Amino acid sequence: MKIGLIGLGKMGMNLLQNLRDHDIDVVANDLNADARTEATTYGASAAADLPALVAALPSPKIVWVMVPAGKPTQATLETLGQLLSAGDIVIDGGNSYYRDSVNRHAALAEAGIHFFDCGTSGGQSGARHDGNFMIGGDAATWPTIEPLFQAVAQPDGYLFTGKPGSGHYLKMVHNGIEYGMMQAIGEGFDVLSHSDYTYDNAAVAKMWDHGSVIRSWLMELAQAAFEQDPELSAIKGVMNSSGEGAWTVEEAIRLHVPTPVISSALMMRYRSEQTDTMTGKVVSALRNGFGGHEMVKQ
Numbered sequence: 001m002k003i004g005l006i007g008l009g010k011m012g013m014n015l016l017q018n019l020r021d022h023d024i025d026v027v028a029n030d031l032n033a034d035a036r037t038e039a040t041t042y043g044a045s046a047a048a049d050l051p052a053l054v055a056a057l058p059s060p061k062i063v064w065v066m067v068p069a070g071k072p073t074q075a076t077l078e079t080l081g082q083l084l085s086a087g088d089i090v091i092d093g094g095n096s097y098y099r100d101s102v103n104r105h106a107a108l109a110e111a112g113i114h115f116f117d118c119g120t121s122g123g124q125s126g127a128r129h130d131g132n133f134m135i136g137g138d139a140a141t142w143p144t145i146e147p148l149f150q151a152v153a154q155p156d157g158y159l160f161t162g163k164p165g166s167g168h169y170l171k172m173v174h175n176g177i178e179y180g181m182m183q184a185i186g187e188g189f190d191v192l193s194h195s196d197y198t199y200d201n202a203a204v205a206k207m208w209d210h211g212s213v214i215r216s217w218l219m220e221l222a223q224a225a226f227e228q229d230p231e232l233s234a235i236k237g238v239m240n241s242s243g244e245g246a247w248t249v250e251e252a253i254r255l256h257v258p259t260p261v262i263s264s265a266l267m268m269r270y271r272s273e274q275t276d277t278m279t280g281k282v283v284s285a286l287r288n289g290f291g292g293h294e295m296v297k298q
Helices: 010-021 033-041 050-055 071-083 098-109 123-128 142-152 166-194 201-208 217-228 244-255 260-272 278-291
Strands: 002-006 025-029 062-065 089-092 114-121 131-136 153-162
Touching: 002 010, 002 050, 010 025, 010 033, 010 123, 010 142, 025 033, 025 050, 050 071, 062 071, 062 142, 071 089, 071 098, 089 098, 089 142, 098 114, 098 166, 114 123, 114 166, 123 131, 123 278, 131 142, 131 166, 142 153, 153 166, 166 201, 166 217, 166 244, 166 260, 166 278, 201 217, 217 278, 244 260, 260 278
Parallel strands: 002 025, 002 062, 062 089, 089 114, 131 153
Antiparallel strands: 114 131
16 A cells, blocks of 8 residues: 655654554655655655655555644645545544534545545554544545554554544544543642642652553653653643644533533643643643643743
8 A cells, every 4th residue: 555644743754654664655745855854764755745745646546644733734635635636535634623624525525535534642652653543534435544544553543433524523522531631630749749748759650550540641651751850840830732622612512511621621721821830730741741742841
């Protein structure tokens, strides 16, 4: 199988290596020339622009897009809509808003192009090995691309969710849950830091990750962060957000579904922009651990 991959950032470059590990030929493109050069060191071929990428692919052409959500994704898909032909396939693996994905599916369908919205979880390490994917789109075309996900996902780590938009919708809710989980972990360590007792935060996180009810990858990441900086004193407690939590809360309001934990976690993200807290430090460190998201240094 041979596919095109657009976007060689933190997630895209790791995904490229994952694809190459499974003998999937990749034609890679990125605006950054150095990234294109790096892609060739992993056995991919580099395309200087999107016309060259499309021209290098066999039919039906499969193009996986891993660029930032919003305008970059929209511009990329509009260009692909002009370059691809009926029967070709586009996968959007970014954190796009599900309503945008529904609209993009309809727009590309007018040209006979099959569009799949793919929520990607597991952070950079998941993109590199054993990822997690939630995919919506055309059921009849799904078997054509399923081997890609069988190759790069963890066993039972991908799910075809059906209707267009359903993959990104599921990822949106997933990220809302993630907000609540990280907020609870951060608050727990905040209580410990204000108590009359002296705790080794890294040791606590390690112990909780071995057999306790709250053991998780997030707890493992907390341990790693505290081992590097026991009080996380080098970073500010600013918890940036990329939008999915807000989308989840907006959807919950639309559906009249109470989501007090996720809503509160979202509000605390906004509050962290104003005040430095241990909660914010922990969540910031966790986001950096699993996704390489930038931390605000002291």
